[in-house]
Structure formats: C-alpha cells, structure tokens
Amino acid sequence: MSFKADFKREMRNVVKDVEKEINKTWKIDYKGYSIEITNQIKEEQLIIDGVTVDKKQRKSLLTHMIPYSKLSGILELQDGTQHKVSVKLGGYVRFSCIVKVDHETVLDDSMKLDFLPMSYLH
Secondary structure (H helix, E strand, O other), X not given: XXXXXXXXXXXXXXXXXXXXXXXXXXXXXXXXXXXEEEEEOOEEEEEEOOEEEEEEEOOOHHHHHXXXXXXXXXXXXXOOOEEEEEEEEEOOOEXXXXXXXXXXXXXXEEEEOOOOHHHHHO
C-alpha cells in the first residue's frame, strides 16, 4: 500500500475511535420532566420531554477545534412556571457535560478522552 492509502486508512480508524468516545447520551429526570442531551461527532441536541429544543450541527471535524458547545431551552412546568435549561459540552483532555436549570447545576459529568490520534501515526 502507498503512504497515502495507509494514511487514509489510519485517519478513518482515528475518526471511528473518536466517534466511540464522543457519541454519548445523558438523561436527567427533573421534577418529573425528561431532559436528554445527545452528543455525536457532528451534532449536539437538547431534548426536553421528547421535543428537540436546541441543536447544533458541525459541518466538519475541524469545528471541534472550538472546544465547547452550548445548548439552551425552556422547561415549562404544569403550573406555568418556566425554567431555563442550559448545557455546556466539550473539552480537549476531558469531555464534560454540565446541565443547569436556571442557575442550579443538575448534572456535572466528565470523562477522560482516551484516544491519542498521534499514536496511530507511529
């Protein structure tokens, strides 16, 4: 195989490994309401009670150079009160998902990113 073909194959493997690390879903029950955050390689979504209220799409992997993405939406309770839901996703060494309702943190989860793309090239 040529260097170019080897490089393309290795880069496909890197992307697959990154997808395994990055593709994740968090589910939170907040006062009987469902808050779900999905993160995929090219898209992040905030879903409240089954309805997508915010979504960010990335055109390419290069947009991951910006380490964080933010999502927000409104959760309306049965009594009519509204609460702002805000999500911050991202990081370089650790990938974090922080969810706040109004200003109260209801989820703060992070995981170490275990892929090292440069190790594929050796």
